[in-house]
Amino acid sequence: MTARPANVHQARLLRLLRDGGPNSRAQLGDLVDLSRSKLAVEMDRLLETGLVVADGLAASRGGRRSHNLRLAPALRFLGVDIGATSIDVAVTNAELEVLGHLNQPVDVREGPVAVFERVLAMADKLKASGVAEGFDGAGIGVPGPVRFPEGVPVAPPIMPGWDGFPVREALSQDLGCPVMVDNDVNLMAMGEQHAGVARSVGDYLCVKIGTGIGCGIVIGGQVYRGTTGSAGDIGHIQVQPDGRACACGNLGCLEAHFSGAALARDAEDAARSGRSAQLAARLEAAGELTAADVSAAAAAGDTVSLELIREGGQRLGQVIAGLVSFFNPGLVVIGGGVTGLGHTLLASVRTQVYRQSLPLATGNLPIVLGELGPTAGVIGAARLISDHVFSPA
Numbered sequence: 001m002t003a004r005p006a007n008v009h010q011a012r013l014l015r016l017l018r019d020g021g022p023n024s025r026a027q028l029g030d031l032v033d034l035s036r037s038k039l040a041v042e043m044d045r046l047l048e049t050g051l052v053v054a055d056g057l058a059a060s061r062g063g064r065r066s067h068n069l070r071l072a073p074a075l076r077f078l079g080v081d082i083g084a085t086s087i088d089v090a091v092t093n094a095e096l097e098v099l100g101h102l103n104q105p106v107d108v109r110e111g112p113v114a115v116f117e118r119v120l121a122m123a124d125k126l127k128a129s130g131v132a133e134g135f136d137g138a139g140i141g142v143p144g145p146v147r148f149p150e151g152v153p154v155a156p157p158i159m160p161g162w163d164g165f166p167v168r169e170a171l172s173q174d175l176g177c178p179v180m181v182d183n184d185v186n187l188m189a190m191g192e193q194h195a196g197v198a199r200s201v202g203d204y205l206c207v208k209i210g211t212g213i214g215c216g217i218v219i220g221g222q223v224y225r226g227t228t229g230s231a232g233d234i235g236h237i238q239v240q241p242d243g244r245a246c247a248c249g250n251l252g253c254l255e256a257h258f259s260g261a262a263l264a265r266d267a268e269d270a271a272r273s274g275r276s277a278q279l280a281a282r283l284e285a286a287g288e289l290t291a292a293d294v295s296a297a298a299a300a301g302d303t304v305s306l307e308l309i310r311e312g313g314q315r316l317g318q319v320i321a322g323l324v325s326f327f328n329p330g331l332v333v334i335g336g337g338v339t340g341l342g343h344t345l346l347a348s349v350r351t352q353v354y355r356q357s358l359p360l361a362t363g364n365l366p367i368v369l370g371e372l373g374p375t376a377g378v379i380g381a382a383r384l385i386s387d388h389v390f391s392p393a
Contacts, residue, residue: 002075002136002177003049004393009034009042014051014071014390018095019194022055022070043069051075071095076131077385078138078175080119081184081377083337084108084158084211084260087115089122090378091132096194096386098375100131108143111161112170120174135177137389139381140167141184143212148229151181157236157247158212180384184208185232185336186223187380188370189216192333194383196371204331205323206370207234209316209338211260215323234323235259239315254319258312260291260338266308267294276304295340309341313348320349320367321356328361335370342369 005011009032016031017023029039046052047069055068071094081088085108090101102122106115126132144156151168153159172179189206192198198206198218206216213235217224225231235255236248243252244262256262267289271279278297283289298305320332332353334346350367357365370376 002389003051005049005051005390006045007042007392009038010046011391013042013046015387017052017069017071018386018390021095022068024068028069075136076134077382077389078123078126078132078135078177079187079378079381079385080123080138081141081187081374081381082106082108082115082119082143083184083377084143085337087118087122088374088378089119089126090375090382091126091135092379092382094386096379096382098379100126100129101375101378102126103374108159109161112165112167116167116171116174119171123175135175137178137180137385138171138175139187139383139385140171140179140181141187141377141381142167142181143184143210143214145230145233146181146183148182148225151179153181154229157249178385178388180388182223182225182381182384183214183216183229183232184377185214185216186225187216187378187384188335188376189218189223189333189380190383191372191376191378191380192335192370193218193221193380195379196376197333197368198331201331203327204329204333205320205327206333206335207316207320208336209259209334210336213255213259213316217327234319237319237322239318254315258315260336263291263294263308263312263338264289267297267305270304270308276302278302279305291338292340295342298341298344306344309344310348312341313345314352316345317349317352318356321353324353324357324361324365329365332365332367333370334367335372335376 005014012032051072052069053072055070075094077092079090087106088103091099142153144159145154147154153162155163167181168179185208188208198204202221204218208214215232215234217232236253238252239254239257240252244256246253246256267279270276271283282293294305298309354362
C-alpha cells in the first residue's frame with residue numbers, strides 16, 4: 001500500500017510537487033507558510049516515506065545550492081472514464097502526465113460486471129505494455145449520479161443495473177489499490193482544471209455533452225457536488241413544457257431535446273423523411289447515425305445538419321444562461337463527444353447566453369471548448385485519486 005502524508009503540511013507539499021513538477025526546497029518554502037526548520041522536518045519525513053525523492057541540485061539563489069525534490073518516479077495512477085458508449089483507461093505518473101491510454105467502445109447498459117471486466121482487461125494491457133507494474137490508486141468516472149462518499153451510483157437514468165453497485169469497493173479489491181468514484185463530468189472539470197483550458201480559473205462551469213448532458217461546478221478551485229452528490233445534473237432541467245419523454249421519466253428535459261442520443265435520433269428522422277440527402281446517404285451506408293455524422297454533414301454544408309446543431313445550441317444556451325445568471329462563473333467550458341460539432345454549436349450557445357444573461361455576468365465571460373478532448377476525463381480521474389492519496393491518512 002502506498003504511504004500517505006502524515007499531516008496537512010506534507011499533503012500541501014505533495015500537491016505542489018504534483019501540480020508544479022520538481023522544485024527546490026527554497027522555492028517550496030516560498031509557497032508554504034512554514035519556517036525553514038519546520039519545512040526541513042516535513043520534507044525529510046516525506047523523503048523517508050518514499051513519496052518524494054531528491055532530484056539533483058537546484059539553480060543557485062545565492063549561498064549554498066538547494067536540492068531539487070520531485071514526486072517518486074515510480075508512482076502510478078489509473079484513470080478510468082466510463083461513458084455511455086465508450087471507455088477510456090489511462091496510466092499517469094505522479095505529475096498526472098499520461099503514459100499510456102486506451103479507448104474501446106462499450107455499451108454501459110451491459111451492466112457493471114461486464115463493463116468492469118473490460119476495464120480490468122484494459123488495465124492489464126497497459127501494465128503489459130510496460131508503463132506500470134501496479135497502481136498506487138485508481139479514479140473512476142461513470143455517466144450518472146454518484147453518492148460520492150461511498151462511491152456508489154444512484155438511479156442513473158442511462159445505466160440500468162448500476163443502481164447501488166459498490167464500484168469503489170469492488171474495484172479496490174480487484175486492483176489492489178485505493179479507488180475513488182465520481183460522476184464523469186466532475187472528472188472532466190478536474191482534468192481541464194489540471195492541464196486544460198481552466199488552469200488559471202477558480203470558479204467555472206464545465207458542461208459535458210455526450211449521450212447525456214451534465215455540468216461540473218468548480219468553486220474556489222474545488223468541485224462542488226452538493227449535499228448528496230447530484231449537483232450539476234442540468235440534463236434534466238426542463239426546456240420545453242410537455243416536450244419529449246426523457247429516460248428519467250419526465251417530459252421536456254434538455255437531454256431529451258439535445259444530447260448525442262437526441263441529435264442522432266433527429267438526424268435519422270431528417271434522413272428518413274427526405275429532408276437531408278447527405279444524412280440519408282450516411283444512414284444507408286452505416287445503418288444508423290451518430291452525432292459525428294451530423295458534424296461531418298454540417299462541415300460538408302448540409303443545411304439540415306447545421307440547423308439541428310443551431311437549435312440544440314439554443315436550447316443548451318438557454319440552460320447555461322440561467323446558470324450564468326445564478327452562479328456568475330469566470331469561464332464556461334464545453335466538452336464531451338458532441339463537441340465535434342465545434343464552432344457552429346459554440347456560436348449558438350454564446351449567442352443565447354449573451355442575449356439572455358445580464359451584462360455584468362457576461363461582460364468578460366469566455367465560453368470555450370475544452371482543450372483535452374478524450375483525455376480530460378482520465379486526467380481528472382487521476383487527479384481525483386491523487387488528491388486522496390496525497391491527503392493525510
